[in-house]
Amino acid sequence: EAQVTQNPRYLITVTGKKLTVTCSQNMNHEYMSWYRQDPGLGLRQIYYSMNVEVTDKGDVPEGYKVSRKEKRNFPLILESPSPNQTSLYFCASSRRLDLDYGYTFGSGTRLTVV
Amino acid sequence: AQKVTQAQTEISVVEKEDVTLDCVYETRDTTYYLFWYKQPPSGELVFLIRRNSFDEQNEISGRYSWNFQKSTSSFNFTITASQVVDSAVYFCALSEKKVGGSNYKLTFGKGTLLTVNP
Numbered sequence A: 001e002a003q004v005t006q007n008p009r010y011l012i013t014v015t016g017k018k019l020t021v022t023c024s025q026n027m028n029h030e031y032m033s034w035y036r037q038d039p040g041l042g043l044r045q046i047y048y049s050m051n052v053e054v055t056d057k058g059d060v061p062e063g064y065k066v067s068r069k070e071k072r073n074f075p076l077i078l079e080s081p082s083p084n085q086t087s088l089y090f091c092a093s094s095r096r097l098d099l100d101y102g103y104t105f106g107s108g109t110r111l112t113v114v
Numbered sequence B: 001a002q003k004v005t006q007a008q009t010e011i012s013v014v015e016k017e018d019v020t021l022d023c024v025y026e027t028r029d030t031t032y033y034l035f036w037y038k039q040p041p042s043g044e045l046v047f048l049i050r051r052n053s054f055d056e057q058n059e060i061s062g063r064y065s066w067n068f069q070k071s072t073s074s075f076n077f078t079i080t081a082s083q084v085v086d087s088a089v090y091f092c093a094l095s096e097k098k099v100g101g102s103n104y105k106l107t108f109g110k111g112t113l114l115t116v117n118p
Helices: none
Strands: A004-007 A010-013 A019-025 A031-038 A042-051 A054-057 A076-078 A087-094 A109-113 B010-014 B019-021 B033-039 B046-052 B059-061 B064-069 B074-079 B088-097 B104-108 B112-117
Touching: A004 A087, A010 A019, A019 A031, A019 A087, A019 A109, A042 B104, B010 B019, B019 B112, B033 B074, B046 B059, B046 B064, B046 B074, B074 B088
Parallel strands: A010 A109, B010 B112
Antiparallel strands: A004 A019, A019 A076, A031 A042, A031 A087, A042 A054, A087 A109, B019 B074, B033 B046, B033 B088, B059 B064, B064 B074, B088 B104, B088 B112
16 A cells, blocks of 8 residues: 555653654655644645755754655654654655645654653 | 635534635746645545646535636635535645745645534
8 A cells, every 4th residue: 555654653752852753655756745733833844855865944944854865764853852843743755746746644743742 | 925825714514514615825836736635633634636727627526626716816625515524624735836946845724624513
């Protein structure tokens, strides 16, 4: 089944403890992206990647890192999480770089930083 | 400037009523794509429809229909004879080139929470 797999689904952590949210897609998509969803703000792009080793900042990149060492994987790294990074995170991939078919989304990761 | 505007933050209807969710977008591109996604209470994001800027045909899929009008930069979504299972947050999105570059991004509206009461 074609899908984007995110792990974990739920995570509670403490301020400052490094964490990684994994994302993997099995559709050979070149484009991958991370979004965060917050009440009243909708979905905002954190980072995106056009291909292996090609990443760029989205609208809200502060406090996050990403890497794209393999085409299928696009992990999101929080080096020193803070409470304002408590949010619902989505990984997404797209079959074309012009996003003409939109995204396939992962199931989401609900992160709470205390 | 907001690129995708969903002016209705919340809508509440009674089952079997028709409901229209509004979406107004702003872009300078001549080629762009518009989408609707559904987010049920379980939280996942489900693709509903895409439309490219050259295709203004309205589309109907069962109880769902979409009205795309370039003249008013709108891409509205109507649910006919709403059901409780339609209760969700609905997002409109626009794919366009990033300002000053050749890369694309998908910009989402802030969503409309639809509650269908029995």
